[in-house]
Amino acid sequence: ELPPNAPTVAAYFVIHNSGKTADRLLSVDSPISAVAELHEHVMQGDLMKMQQVPSVDIPAGGNVMFAPMAYHVMLVNLKDRSLLSDG
Numbered sequence: 001e002l003p004p005n006a007p008t009v010a011a012y013f014v015i016h017n018s019g020k021t022a023d024r025l026l027s028v029d030s031p032i033s034a035v036a037e038l039h040e041h042v043m044q045g046d047l048m049k050m051q052q053v054p055s056v057d058i059p060a061g062g063n064v065m066f067a068p069m070a071y072h073v074m075l076v077n078l079k080d081r082s083l084l085s086d087g
Contacts, residue, residue, distance in 0.1 A: 006078075007076070007077055008074060008076050008077075009074075009075050010074055010075070011030075011036075011066070011072065011073040011074075011075055012065075012066045012067050012068065012072055012073075013066050013073075014063055014064070014065050015058050015064045015066070016063050017058040017059065017060060017061065017062055017064075018061065020060055020061070021060050022057060022060050023058045024055050024056065025038065025055060025064075026054075027055075030073075030075055031080075031083075032079050032080045032081075032083045032084065033075035033076055033077055033078050034077035034078075034079065035074075035075075035076040035077060036073055036074070036075055036076070037073065037074045038052065038054070038055070038056055038071070039051065039053065039071070039072050039073070039074050040053050040056075040070065040071050040072075041069045041070060053071075056071055
């Protein structure tokens with residue numbers, strides 16, 4: 001459940017590329033946040049770190065899952081929390 005005053009939340013989803021060529025997600029935006037950023041989790045030594053990425057490659061005929069501990073979208077400075085929902 002989303003903490004009631006969290007200014008930043010993560011968004012998760014799956015991108016399907018049914019095409020015959022690879023594609024690339026270059027950016028994201030959202031009407032409910034001031035900023036939306038592409039992020040990923042990476043291991044650095046013994047620490048898991050979250051970092052912004054410039055793009056995400058989507059393979060031909062493949063899927064990329066945006067999920068906890070993987071790629072995700074960070075929604076920063078939420079404008080309207082009532083528009084958030086699970087699913």
